[in-house]
Amino acid sequence: MKTTERVVRQGGPGVGPMGGGMVGQKADDFGASARRLLRLLRPSRIKAIAVLVLAAGSVASVAIGPWLMGKATDAVFNGFIGGRLPEGSTKADAVAQAEASGDGGFADFLRGLDIVPGQGVDFDHVRDLLLVTLLIYVGGQVLGWLQGYLVNDVVQATVRQMRSDVEDKVHRLPLSYFDRQPRGEILSRVTNDIDNVAQNLQQTMSQLLTSLMMVVGVLGMMFWVSPLLAVIALLSVPAAMLTTGRIMKRSQSQFINQWRQTGRLNSQVEEAISGHALVTVFGQRPAVEAEFDEANEELYQSSFRAQFITGLVMPTMMFIGNLNYVVIAVVGGLRVTSGTMSLGEVQAFIQYSRMFTQPITQIASMANLLQSGIASAERVFELLDAEEEADAWGVVRVVEEAQAGSVSHRREAARRDARGASAASSVRQAASATRSAHSIGEVMFERVSFSYDPDKPLIEDLSLVAHPGQMVAIVGPTGAGKTTLVNLIMRFYELRGGRITLDGTDITALSRAELRSRIGMVLQDTWLFEGTIRDNIAYGRPDATEDEIREAARATYVDRFVHSLPDGYDTRVDDEGSNLSAGERQLITIARAFLARPDLLILDEATSSVDTRTELLLQQAMAALRTDRTSFVIAHRLSTIRDADLILVMEDGRIVEQGSHADLLAAGGAFARLHAAQFAAATG
Structure with missing residues (x-):
């Protein structure tokens, strides 16, 4: 497609920084996108359930550990105190003696202890407690390893499917989509954004799940040990949620901008590298470097702001956690001295308070990863949701798995595919019958109208017939619609009016695969x-x-x-x-x-890159190949189309002249003027 024949792109909403359209400039709904991303995990739901079970087991082992350690501490401390009391007496005697001496605080302290006067530390009991704690921690670690393995398997399988969906989607998108999008922007979505989704799923899926379970498990143990201290610990949660929420709200827009700027920079770099020779020849390296520096600086600024804002989460959460820790330590110490809690219980609770703050802090610190990952996921979803080419039977296939991921949607898509395959089979049989009854390669334009921009008509009410075996040459000035004409035959774009038939069959009745399997195309730009x-x-x-x-x-x-x-x-x-x-x-x-x-050949300046001698040889080879086949030849060098059966002269999307080379020269019209201008320039 010649650039000059494309719709002129204007700035404004939806237009990307490199001139192409930017699909989805902002994240519309964090929650909806997150739920859609989670639905992609459904094919691995059995493994996901196993991950939940393993995570629950791992969290349970971690949650029960401090309680057992507290019991061991109580056993040591009680034995230490009991060994210093007179042997043969009772706990009640020791309490009464303390009260008699006027030390009521010590008496309350002794009441809260499980001691036997004269009996020291039971090291066998302590050993057993420690061994049980060790086994529980080791078992929890093994469960955590298994959980990590399954999470990795689930995430990589999900991302593999996402890449496959995107690859399939790209091949179903119309050519007009790629006209609107800078290539670097599309590549950024297919590579950087999917990689970012994979990284974020990998890092957050396991940690987030474990952290949420840890909060629930630890909170349950905290209420079991001391409801009063648990309520005090919970007072820090609203402060943490409020702080995290405010920071996340400000960081979301920054992460969206960061990935948008990444796409822009990729586009600029891809263009600079692809056109490196031209940049060097025309001395535009300083301008390209300046453009790169500008894009790089904007990416730096947006990335810095995004990371700085989300970086405030961790120190803020640590500050709130430390305040909570101090309050719990003071209240717990007072309760130990009053005999309402044991030293081991306070020790366990302080550990639980740290364990309770840590997962909340982790969840908060993952805010930047979540924001970044969801922003990338939305960019990928926007690509997956882009409007596709209509298939031969008039159905636009949509990737339901990417949007909903449900079995019912997949079954419905499969039923439509089956109906489509049946329709395509019928079309192929009809086309085969047509080819057997007629010569191959008759192309007919019937009052065709087309434009890239509805406000700027290009081809209007165009009709022509190319008979089998004819060499049809298309000439005209740049932007006249020559390449557009053959692109319409290929169904790279849909007509706005009229129809095109191939061997009597409307090309819209053929699937694109069936149509293009009958057409051979050689472009000016080699690939x-x-x-x-x-x-x-x-x-x-x-x-x-x-x-x-x-x-x-x-x-x-x-x-x-x-x-x-x-x-x-x-x-x-x-x-x-x-x-x-x-x-x-x-x-x-x-x-x-x-x-x-193929049945039909399309040659778009196909011989422009070969020398004159090779061009003459190719003309002879193509003449043999054109037997019983129609060929459309777009040519600027009029000397290459002297033997054309029909020459179409186009101006402003219209055929202004048509005929043989000799007839058009004799007519003295547009073709004669083109011919004179070209050969005058050649001999001047």
């Missing part, structure tokens, strides 16, 4: 993927034999230069084809189209 030359040629027909591949290579003169390469057809090329010349890359793409043997 190769990383692999061997053989693989790149066979891309048009993966089941082709070696002989067929070599035959196509010989027909397009690829075979001529391949033998000069060290590894021949096994020579590897990267996606840029940097180890081949521009002409050689173009020859490979033409060989790819030849091997596919």
Whole structure:
């Protein structure tokens, strides 16, 4: 698609920083997005339940540990006090003696102890308590390890499915979507945002679950040990929630902006690297560096603000926790001296207060991770929710699993796929019958209208017929709609009026896969993927034999230069084809189209990158290939279309002239003016 033929993009809401549209500029609903993300875990719900059970067991072992340690402390302390009282007396005697001496406080203290005067520390009992505590802690650690293993399995499986959904979605999006989006922005969503979701799920799923259970378990033990101290400890919760809530509210917008700026920077870097040669040639490196510095600075500022604001959570929570700790220590000490609590109970409760504050602090400190992860998840969901291409039977397939993740939705999607497959099968049978009864490659435009922007008409009421075997050349000035015409045949865009038929069948009645399987297209911009030359040629027909591949290579003169390469057809090329010349890359793409043997050929300046001699040879090869096939050739060099059966001259989306090369020259119209201008420039 020529840039000049695309809709001119204006600034305003929904327009990205690099000129493309930005899908979803802000997070609309944190809770809804979080619930949708959790629904993605449903396929692993059995493992998720196991994670819950393991987490409960691990938390229970951690929660009961301080209570057992408190019992051990009481056993040591009671034995220490009891061993210093007269042997043979009773606890009541010791209390009465303390009261008689006027030491009522000590008497109350003795009442709260479980002692036997004259009996020292029972070290066997202490040992047993410590061994039980050790076994419980070890068991809890093993459960925690198992929980971590399952969490990792669940998270990675979920993220793998998310990547698969995004990959499938990208292939179902219309070309117009990519026209509106900077490539770096899309790549950022597919890579950075999904990686960020994975990292956040990994870090928060286990910790958040454990922390929430820890709060419940520890709170239960605190009320069991001392309801009064538990109520005092709970007074810190509203303060913590209020503080965390205010900080999270301010940080959310900053994290959204951070990932938006990340997408912008990725887009700028991708453009700069892809166009590095042009940047260097035109001396634009200072401008590119300035643009990068600006985007980098904005990303730095937004990231700094996001991290700084959420970084306030931990010290604030620690301050609240320390205040709570002091209050509990003072009240607990008073209750020990009054005999209403034992020293071990106070020790256990102080541990519980720390354990109670710690998960709340962890939950609060995960606010930045949660905000960042949900912001990234929303960007991924926005991509998954983008409007898709309508299929052959007029149904827009939507990824219900990504939106709801329910079995019923998946079953309904499967039923629609089955209906669609049945419809596509019927269409293929009808198309096959049509091809058997008629010549292959008749293309008819019937009063076609199209525009990229509804306010800026491009093609209006266009009608033409291309008969089988004809070479139809399309010429005209830049922006006239030449490439748009063939893109409409490929159904890269949907018509706004009229219809296009292929061999008598409306192309909208064919699935895109069926339609495009009958069309071969060679663009002016070559595209190769990383692999061997053989693989790149066979891309048009993966089941082709070696002989067929070599035959196509010989027909397009690829075979001529391949033998000069060290590894021949096994020579590897990267996606840029940097180890081949521009002409050689173009020859490979033409060989790819030849091997596919389509019903219809579309050549968009396909010979512009080859030398004159090779161009003449390619013209001969294409003439043989065009037998019983229609070919549309977009050409700027008018010398390459002398033998065209029909030449269409386009201006402003309209066909202003059509005819043979000789007839159009004789008419002295638009084509004659183009011809004169081109050859005058060539000889001037």
